Amino acid sequence: MGLKNINRRGFLKLMGWSGVGATVAGCDMPSTVTLEEGKETVTSYLTPEEYVIPGIGVWYSSTCRQCPAGCGLHGRVREGRILKLEGNPDSPVNLGKLCQMGQSGLQGHYNPDRLRSPKARKGGKLVDITWDEAMDLIDQHVGSSAGLDGARFAWVTDSISGHQAMLIDNVMSALGSKNLFIHEVVNSEVGQAVNREVLGDATPRYLIEKAHTILSIGNDFLGTGDSPVHASTEYAEFRSSPRGVLGVVEPKMSLTGASADLWMAIRPGTEGIFALSVANVLATKHKMSIGMLPQSIQNAIMKRNLNEDARLTGVSGNHVIRVAKWLSSTPGQSIVMAGGTAESQVNGYQNGVAAMALNVMLGNVGKTIVSSHEFPFPQLAHRTGGTGGLLDFVKAIDNGGLDVAFFSGANPVYTAPLALGLKDKLAAIPFKVSFTQFDDETTQLADLVLPILSPMEDWATIVPKVQGEHAVISMQQPVMEPLYKDTRGMGDILLGLLKKRDSATYGGYDSYYAYLNQAIASFPANMAADGKAVTWNDALAKGVIAVKSGEKHLTTKLSDVAVALPEENVEFPLTLLPTPRLGLWDGRHANLPWLQEAPDQISKVVWDSWAEIHPSLAKQLEVETGDAVRITSAQGAIEVKVYVYKGIHPDVIAVPLGQGHKGYGRYADGLGVNPLEILDNVTVENTGELALYSTRVKVEKARNKDTLVMMGDHDVQMGRKMVSTVTPDVFELTGGEA
Amino acid sequence: MLATHLYSAGRASDCGASCSASSLLSSTMLRTAALLVCMLLVFGATETFAAGKKDSLVPNAVPPEGTYDGEDVKQPIEFPHYIHADVNKINCMYCHTYARRSKVAGIPPTGKCMGCHSVIATDKPRIKKLTEYWEKHEPPPWKKVHDVPDFVHFTHEKHLRRFVFDNKGMKVENVSEVCAFCHGEVKKMTVAHKVKPLNMGFCRRCHEANNGPHDCWKCHK
Numbered sequence: 001m002g003l004k005n006i007n008r009r010g011f012l013k014l015m016g017w018s019g020v021g022a023t024v025a026g027c028d029m030p031s032t033v034t035l036e037e038g039k040e041t042v043t044s045y046l047t048p049e050e051y052v053i054p055g056i057g058v059w060y061s062s063t064c065r066q067c068p069a070g071c072g073l074h075g076r077v078r079e080g081r082i083l084k085l086e087g088n089p090d091s092p093v094n095l096g097k098l099c100q101m102g103q104s105g106l107q108g109h110y111n112p113d114r115l116r117s118p119k120a121r122k123g124g125k126l127v128d129i130t131w132d133e134a135m136d137l138i139d140q141h142v143g144s145s146a147g148l149d150g151a152r153f154a155w156v157t158d159s160i161s162g163h164q165a166m167l168i169d170n171v172m173s174a175l176g177s178k179n180l181f182i183h184e185v186v187n188s189e190v191g192q193a194v195n196r197e198v199l200g201d202a203t204p205r206y207l208i209e210k211a212h213t214i215l216s217i218g219n220d221f222l223g224t225g226d227s228p229v230h231a232s233t234e235y236a237e238f239r240s241s242p243r244g245v246l247g248v249v250e251p252k253m254s255l256t257g258a259s260a261d262l263w264m265a266i267r268p269g270t271e272g273i274f275a276l277s278v279a280n281v282l283a284t285k286h287k288m289s290i291g292m293l294p295q296s297i298q299n300a301i302m303k304r305n306l307n308e309d310a311r312l313t314g315v316s317g318n319h320v321i322r323v324a325k326w327l328s329s330t331p332g333q334s335i336v337m338a339g340g341t342a343e344s345q346v347n348g349y350q351n352g353v354a355a356m357a358l359n360v361m362l363g364n365v366g367k368t369i370v371s372s373h374e375f376p377f378p379q380l381a382h383r384t385g386g387t388g389g390l391l392d393f394v395k396a397i398d399n400g401g402l403d404v405a406f407f408s409g410a411n412p413v414y415t416a417p418l419a420l421g422l423k424d425k426l427a428a429i430p431f432k433v434s435f436t437q438f439d440d441e442t443t444q445l446a447d448l449v450l451p452i453l454s455p456m457e458d459w460a461t462i463v464p465k466v467q468g469e470h471a472v473i474s475m476q477q478p479v480m481e482p483l484y485k486d487t488r489g490m491g492d493i494l495l496g497l498l499k500k501r502d503s504a505t506y507g508g509y510d511s512y513y514a515y516l517n518q519a520i521a522s523f524p525a526n527m528a529a530d531g532k533a534v535t536w537n538d539a540l541a542k543g544v545i546a547v548k549s550g551e552k553h554l555t556t557k558l559s560d561v562a563v564a565l566p567e568e569n570v571e572f573p574l575t576l577l578p579t580p581r582l583g584l585w586d587g588r589h590a591n592l593p594w595l596q597e598a599p600d601q602i603s604k605v606v607w608d609s610w611a612e613i614h615p616s617l618a619k620q621l622e623v624e625t626g627d628a629v630r631i632t633s634a635q636g637a638i639e640v641k642v643y644v645y646k647g648i649h650p651d652v653i654a655v656p657l658g659q660g661h662k663g664y665g666r667y668a669d670g671l672g673v674n675p676l677e678i679l680d681n682v683t684v685e686n687t688g689e690l691a692l693y694s695t696r697v698k699v700e701k702a703r704n705k706d707t708l709v710m711m712g713d714h715d716v717q718m719g720r721k722m723v724s725t726v727t728p729d730v731f732e733l734t735g736g737e738a
Numbered sequence: 739m740l741a742t743h744l745y746s747a748g749r750a751s752d753c754g755a756s757c758s759a760s761s762l763l764s765s766t767m768l769r770t771a772a773l774l775v776c777m778l779l780v781f782g783a784t785e786t787f788a789a790g791k792k793d794s795l796v797p798n799a800v801p802p803e804g805t806y807d808g809e810d811v812k813q814p815i816e817f818p819h820y821i822h823a824d825v826n827k828i829n830c831m832y833c834h835t836y837a838r839r840s841k842v843a844g845i846p847p848t849g850k851c852m853g854c855h856s857v858i859a860t861d862k863p864r865i866k867k868l869t870e871y872w873e874k875h876e877p878p879p880w881k882k883v884h885d886v887p888d889f890v891h892f893t894h895e896k897h898l899r900r901f902v903f904d905n906k907g908m909k910v911e912n913v914s915e916v917c918a919f920c921h922g923e924v925k926k927m928t929v930a931h932k933v934k935p936l937n938m939g940f941c942r943r944c945h946e947a948n949n950g951p952h953d954c955w956k957c958h959k
Contacts, residue, residue, distance in 0.1 A: 038811030
């Protein structure tokens with residue numbers, strides 16, 4: 001059949017064949033990628049290690065630095081590049097698990113916005129300089145001949161531990177300064193103050209896996225607690241047979257609240273009243289003894305009235321009764337955990353004491369709440385802080401001023417409420433140095449910017465915030481060569497500073513690697529958990545060094561509890577909750593696209609801020625999901641789209657932390673709002689901590705509906721019965737325990 | 739011939755398997771399709787012939803069909819494959835040692851080159867250039883010649899197992915014949931030159947002829 005004289009029938013026949021032909025022909029089309037012959041460079045090794053095979057990954061142990069928990073890591077390296085992070089099963093902290101923040105550590109390392117060379121402010125602008133010039137500048141301001149008064153020097157950092165902490169201490173003492181301020185927005189400082197006072201141990205271990213009933217009062221231990229992955233692994237065991245029961249009472253549903261058998265919305269500030277109300281039902285209905293409590297607390301418990309308390313707290317009496325029933329059936333096998341929204345309030349300390357009184361009454365202390373491991377090397381121990389560190393830093397500026405300030409890890413310009421006036425106050429400090437990977441808000445105001453290595457490139461030893469079954473020192477080793485030649489390790493910078501002050505002690509170490517190597521080699525064998533000498537290679541291969549640790553005896557020293565109600569405020573009737581979340585955390589991860597893209601666990605919103613409000617408040621304000629509201633406090637206002645949701649108390653408006661950056665790279669810049677900006681400068685009684693959840697606000701509709709980008713569009717099943725449900729009536733009858 | 743022809747057509751129209759009916763109407767494509775039908779018919783016969791070849795150095799294998807005329811890629815050193823693999827009969831896997839263990843064959847470490855060339859042919863210009871790189875502690879920036887797209891998972895190790903190590907009667911010293919399936923007769927070349935199309939049709943035909951896996955996800959994971 002000639003192709004030129006084709007008839008209709010022939011054409012159709014050919015079309016049938018040509019369909020097949022086109023498919024095969026398609027397979028023979030060269031892809032645009034395969035056309036790139038000779039474009040890509042393939043770099044061979046000079047002399048590879050025997051175990052290195054291109055194309056096959058090698059796993060290295062290290063430690064996660066995405067939050068202060070200090071989980072153990074395994075990193076898969078191929079062709080010299082780190083490709084994947086997983087949990088290290090040998091670390092008793094995370095037992096081989098890793099959260100989404102940990103997984104996203106890669107994106108911090110490969111982030112295109114990483115700073116690549118030192119910069120100094122010249123003529124008002126930050127310009128590139130060399131490391132030698134940078135270190136000379138530091139020497140001019142803090143060197144032996146600079147004549148610096150130690151009281152006029154301050155260092156603001158995030159949580160520190162291990163040998164870096166020791167070197168920072170040594171730098172501080174060399175400079176004659178006591179102004180080391182540790183600042184974390186997501187913290188448990190108030191809880192630690194309560195624990196220290198009542199139990200004599202700031203960080204006791206909560207044996208979640210051994211409990212049968214857990215009552216969380218504002219403590220989001222699965223999401224934003226001290227060690228979320230550790231808590232989650234224990235929680236999995238708690239939920240396995242026999243299944244433990246979890247009750248959560250908080251003003252806004254957290255990740256922990258979403259996992260609860262019974263979730264109760266409470267008016268913020270009344271958590272202490274709720275705890276005493278539960279104690280009252282335990283004492284009166286279940287005849288549990290309260291004789292071990294001081295008389296004043298016994299009186300406070302006995303004078304509670306269930307109906308009156310329900311009116312004050314917003315938690316129904318039936319729920320209080322049900323919680324008391326659970327707790328009474330598992331004496332000594334329950335945990336009452338206060339924290340987060342219950343404790344970071346003006347009366348948060350008292351809320352914490354009331355919750356701890358419940359633990360004492362239930363006999364949990366010494367059974368499910370046990371002593372922390374007494375870490376044998378106090379100079380290396382984990383040191384954390386809260387917002388108190390920030391307030392103390394501001395005080396140090398106010399009381400006579402500072403000449404030099406160093407910033408590492410913390411970004412106070414972003415995390416400080418505007419009411420503190422930090423930005424203006426920083427302008428009065430003549431020399432500010434930022435040790436950082438990114439151009440964050442604090443770095444933008446610095447006079448000297450030192451780009452540091454990412455945790456994937458640097459050496460460190462980390463002592464976890466919450467130790468697991470046994471105490472460990474976790475090793476952080478570089479999993480690949482530095483991406484940028486003009487960046488330096490934090491340990492190397494610290495050593496460099498110390499060498500100038502004390503060359504006799506530190507001059508012999510060529511690098512921080514050499515220093516750590518020597519430190520591990522001299523680790524006393526009798527302090528290792530197995531009594532054997534610790535070798536460098538073993539420590540690196542395993543990722544952790546198990547150390548011997550002592551146990552403390554927990555006390556139960558309760559004196560009094562005064563649960564005052566929050567003051568009424570007619571002008572600002574609502575309470576603002578700037579809620580942290582496992583993702584952007586306190587805003588430090590806003591520049592990691594995976595975490596921006598990961599939907600919030602409750603609202604499912606991505607790449608934005610939102611304000612959660614109760615449907616009744618939405619009705620009152622005449623707004624629906626997507627409309628914008630203006631939230632005004634005595635300090636200022638923010639505008640944000642609302643997400644209408646039942647899992648929140650009607651007197652509360654919750655705006656998540658993390659967005660609202662100005663700068664901080666292409667992924668974070670200009671997204672959403674930062675609720676920390678409009679917080680009142682009020683502190684938690686008995687502590688120097690900022691009361692994060694005590695700011696009163698008013699809310700009004702600002703703009704009409706705009707797109708609020710979220711995964712999924714419904715919080716109902718649209719009749720598809722994906723999850724079996726029962727009506728509230730049936731649930732009430734069975735107590736949810738069917 | 740056919741592959742070369744389709745290659746040019748593909749580059750001009752960028753038309754893949756999902757070509758629209760209207761573009762198929764073009765006379766060039768019609769001719770191509772007709773030619774293809776004929777080729778498909780002939781292909782079966784070729785296959786039978788190849789399988790029945792008695793003098794093949796690779797038993798139990800049907801070499802894939804297809805040719806390609808790749809670009810001349812300029813390399814930092816004009817590496818003479820023929821001197822190593824043909825004249826001196828060095829096994830391909832001596833230098834490309836990772837091929838039998840990994841998905842990639844690997845460019846030999848510079849240290850391996852210097853293992854011999856610190857004493858052999860040290861006066862030759864190419865070796866002098868190599869020594870310069872070695873002394874600078876820099877591997878030569880070789881350019882990649884053979885590549886498949888990122889969405890294709892290809893592994894040398896599995897192919898070598900099928901055609902060499904698990905292939906009864908196959909002698910390891912003849913491995914260059916297996917390499918030549920996809921890379922052509924590199925042992926006759928100086929720097930490698932792409933002479934096989936390495937596209938999906940090429941892979942599929944070989945998998946069909948040699949009973950390789952047919953699941954999409956074997957290559958597109």
